[in-house]
Amino acid sequence: MDTIADMLCVIYNAQTVGKTDVVVPFSRIKFEIAEILKNRGYIVSAEKKMHKIRRSSKPKPCLEITLKYVNQIPAISGFKRISKPGQRIYRASSSLRKVKQGQGIAILSTSKGLMTNILARKQKIGGEVLCEIW
Numbered sequence: 001m002d003t004i005a006d007m008l009c010v011i012y013n014a015q016t017v018g019k020t021d022v023v024v025p026f027s028r029i030k031f032e033i034a035e036i037l038k039n040r041g042y043i044v045s046a047e048k049k050m051h052k053i054r055r056s057s058k059p060k061p062c063l064e065i066t067l068k069y070v071n072q073i074p075a076i077s078g079f080k081r082i083s084k085p086g087q088r089i090y091r092a093s094s095s096l097r098k099v100k101q102g103q104g105i106a107i108l109s110t111s112k113g114l115m116t117n118i119l120a121r122k123q124k125i126g127g128e129v130l131c132e133i134w
Helices: 003-017 028-039 117-123
Strands: 021-025 043-051 060-067 079-081 105-110 113-116 127-133
Touching: 003 021, 003 028, 003 060, 003 079, 003 127, 028 043, 028 060, 028 105, 028 113, 028 127, 105 117, 113 117
Parallel strands: none
Antiparallel strands: 021 060, 043 060, 079 127, 105 113, 105 127
C-alpha cells in the first residue's frame, strides 16, 4: 500500500471538489511532506490530531490538512508519484531537474531528511525522489 500516494490523491481530489480540509492517517513522513507543502504555499496548515475513524473505535492519530485556494482555484494543480514501493528512483544532485519549468517542486528523501529539489541542488545532495507537485 502506498500511503504517500494515497495522501496526495486525497488532497488533490478534495481540492477538485472544493473542500476546505482533509483528514488522513498520521505518519511522520506524511507530516514532513505536509510541512514542505505548507512552507512552499500549497496548503494552509497541517496538524496532528486525534480522530475517531469509526464510531466504536478508539481515537487514532491523524493528520488534518487545511487546503489552500487562490481565487477559488486549487493551489495544487497536479502531482506525480515518482518513486513507488515496487520501484525506487534515486537521483544525484546533478541530475535533479526542474518541475514544470520551475513552477513545481519535487520532494526528495535524503540523508539529511526530506527536502525539495531546489534545496537539494543547493546543498549538492541526492536522494530518493518521492513525488513531484505543481
